[in-house]
Amino acid sequence: MATTNASITIASDIISGVPINISKSMVMRKLGSSDGLEETSGLRTKKFSATTATVVIEQDEFTDTKASKFYMRNTGSSKADFFYVAKHASAAASDTAAVTIGKLYGGDWMLVPYLGDVNITVAPSTAETMTLEFMVFVE
Amino acid sequence: MATTTAAVSITSEDLMPGMPLAINAISTLMQTGTTTGLELVDIGYGKLTEASSADSLHEALGTLDTANWVYICNNSTDQSQYIKVGIHDTVIGNLGAGEWLWMPWNMGTADNEINIEAETSGTIPYDYAIFKSTYTLPAKT
Numbered sequence: 170m171a172t173t174n175a176s177i178t179i180a181s182d183i184i185s186g187v188p189i190n191i192s193k194s195m196v197m198r199k200l201g202s203s204d205g206l207e208e209t210s211g212l213r214t215k216k217f218s219a220t221t222a223t224v225v226i227e228q229d230e231f232t233d234t235k236a237s238k239f240y241m242r243n244t245g246s247s248k249a250d251f252f253y254v255a256k257h258a259s260a261a262a263s264d265t266a267a268v269t270i271g272k273l274y275g276g277d278w279m280l281v282p283y284l285g286d287v288n289i290t291v292a293p294s295t296a297e298t299m300t301l302e303f304m305v306f307v308e
Numbered sequence: 309m310a311t312t313t314a315a316v317s318i319t320s321e322d323l324m325p326g327m328p329l330a331i332n333a334i335s336t337l338m339q340t341g342t343t344t345g346l347e348l349v350d351i352g353y354g355k356l357t358e359a360s361s362a363d364s365l366h367e368a369l370g371t372l373d374t375a376n377w378v379y380i381c382n383n384s385t386d387q388s389q390y391i392k393v394g395i396h397d398t399v400i401g402n403l404g405a406g407e408w409l410w411m412p413w414n415m416g417t418a419d420n421e422i423n424i425e426a427e428t429s430g431t432i433p434y435d436y437a438i439f440k441s442t443y444t445l446p447a448k449t
Contacts, residue, residue, distance in 0.1 A: 173320040173329070177410055179379060179437065181312035183349045189312075191437060193381050195407045201388045201428070209323055212331070236390070236402050240318060240331065248338050254412065256398055268398050271412025272375055276335045278316055279411045282393065282401025304331070306323075 171207045173197040173306060175280060199308045200236035210305035214244070217299050222255070222292040226305055231285035235308035239283045241291075244300040245275035252291040252301060254279070273301075310345045312337040312439055314377070314410060339441045340375040348440040355433050356426035362394060365422045368415035370442040376415065378422055381408040383433040391432060392425040402427070413438075 176194040183189065197206045215225065231237055243252055257268035268287075272294075273279065283289070283305065293299050315334040323329055337346045350366060370376065382391045384405040391403040396419045403409055413422065426432045 171320060171323040173318065173323050175316065175318045175408075177379070177408055178315045179312070179410075181310065181349065181439070183310040183312060183345075183347055183439070189349065189351065189437070191379065193408045197407070198387065198404050200390060200402055200404060203387045206323070211324070212329070234402070236404050236407075238401070240316075242333050248343050249341050251341075253414075256400065268395075269414060269416040270395065270400065271377075271414045273412060274338065274341075274375065276333075277337075277412065278314075278333045278335055280316060280318070281409045281411045282403050282407070284399055284401045286399075304318075 170205050172205045197238060197306050198236065206306045206308055208307035210307065212304045214300055214302050217293045217301065219296050220293050222290050224288045224290045225301065225303055226289035228285055228288050231307055233286045234284055237283045237285050237308050238280060238306045239289065239303060240278065240280045241273065241301065241303040242278035243273040243275055244302050247275040250275065250295045250297060250299060252293055252299065255290050256287050257290060310347050312346055337377055337439055338375065346439045346441060348443050349437060351437040353435045355431050356391065356424060357431050358426045358429050362392065362423040362425035365424050365436060366438050368418055368420040369444045369446060370415055370440055372415050372417060374414060374441040376413045376441055377439040378411050378413045379408065379437040380424065381435050382406065383435060386430065388428045389430060389432050390427050391434060392427060394423045396420050
């Protein structure tokens with residue numbers, strides 16, 4: 170059984186005089202179990218130079234409704250350019266309603282549970298070259 | 309201007325035998341498409357019970373297609389208890405006991421609330437923080 174740890178630290182001074190400091194660690198486990206996740210897609214990077222929506226995580230590689238997770242990061246530094254991230258065949262915000270999760274600007278990262286039932290796609294906001302780093306932790 | 313940072317560390321010695329994993333990243337949260345830090349936050353703690361169906365954690369009352377961030381942690385220590393996290397009718401995934409998530413949220417439409425639902429039995433404590441570019445308070449009843 171493998172052990173994979175993930176920790177997050179969020180610090181903010183948004184509320185004057187009341188600093189926000191969130192620090193949590195977790196062990197990535199199988200659904201409803203104390204056993205750790207044992208499989209991964211491996212850490213991948215992919216360069217994009219068009220705004221076309223592209224599948225980066227294919228649902229048919231994973232078992233549905235478990236406790237898989239994926240990590241994703243826009244490795245760039247631009248705070249104007251971003252990737253849409255969607256749980257759908259398209260990642261355009263305007264026409265995919267609730268399936269568009271959000272936007273990753275330069276340096277932004279995300280780590281979320283993944284049901285494994287639908288593809289994860291991304292769509293760059295620009296045709297300028299951008300690089301995405303991602304990894305799936307699989308049950 | 310407020311400054312909010314989010315850092316992650318993911319490590320494993322044995323997930324990929326012979327190749328220890330160490331991912332470290334940090335980001336500073338900005339308002340949509342700018343270098344101005346986020347200035348709105350909603351932070352709290354609650355308890356979910358299995359008897360209730362999915363509940364809205366936060367409604368999509370800000371400007372659509374903007375930069376917002378969501379943190380949710382399942383504080384249960386019972387490994388059989390997990391939280392389904394969704395955006396409107398789309399389930400993002402299952403958040404197990406002791407697990408957290410960090411994700412962008414662009415409020416693609418006005419229906420795109422963040423919702424959570426307890427699975428299996430008992431009461432599940434959770435905490436959350438939502439950092440926003442914009443937000444409109446609900447209308448008075």
